[in-house]
Amino acid sequence: MDNDTKKFLSDLLAELQRIDYVRPEDIPNIDLYMDQITTFMDSQLETSKRHADDKILTKTMINNYAKNNLLPPPEKKKYTKEHVLTLIFIYYFKNILSISDIQSILNPITDKYFGKDGSYSLEDIYREVFGLEHQETQNLMKDLARKFNTSCQTFPDAAPEDAELLRNFSLICMLSYDVYVKKTIIERLIDTTTSDKSKAEKNKK
Known part of the structure; x- marks a missing residue:
């Protein structure tokens, strides 16, 4: 791994480590008013x-x-x-999904697990999902290293004053395509789930 890649990944890892998820034990066990909610979320996700x-x-x-x-x-x-747990899910989803898509994802979860006594609580689901963070960060770093190295090899004949601009653009395009593909997959999963739910409801009638 060359020095440029090492520096890029080192800087990025430092940035990712600053973006930490809210741990359930950090959430107050008492009910909160609106002002307290916004203050808490702002401090935790700053x-x-x-x-x-x-x-x-x-x-x-x-x-x-x-x-x-x-x-x-x-x-x-x-x-x-x-x-608070539901608001955290919404916070992350809203950056890439529409309100209707978030409804399709979250409503079945909150309908079944919010305030209910069962095999899983909403907190259990939150812990399980966000507990994958460390491994996903490692996978992400490997993928970013590959994309960064690929971008550094683009435009080999570019003049020195153009090379950095063009290679940064290459990296942004690769990352954007990655986001586009994953967003499309998420939307397909939502559409499939919604379609299956509609069919099940029709069969009940």
Whole structure:
């Protein structure tokens, strides 16, 4: 691995390590009011901001999520730990998916597990999913190293003053294509799940 790749991956790993997920044990076990929710989310997810003045979560956002049936309604204006877990899922999904797609993903989960006593709680599901983070980060780093090395080999005949611009553009294009393909797969999975659910409901009638 050459020095450029090492530096690129080292800088990126440092950046990824700053973006840590919210651990369930860090979420208060008491019900929270709206202001407390926004303050908590802002402090916990601050490292994921692109710009210092970006908003993680606002009152308007939370109200809209409730209106769109993404978030179960609070009880007496108080939000439980499960509300916070649901909001974290929404926060990550909303960067790549539409509101309707998020509904298709989350509603079956919250309908079945939110506030219910069963084999799995919403916290169990959250722990299981986010517990995969470390291994996925390692896989991601390997894939990024490959893409970075590939981009460094593009435009071999470019003048020195053009090479960095063009190779950065190559890397951005590869990463964008990767996101595009994965987003398409997610949408296909959502469509398939929605279609299967509709068929099951028709068969019940």
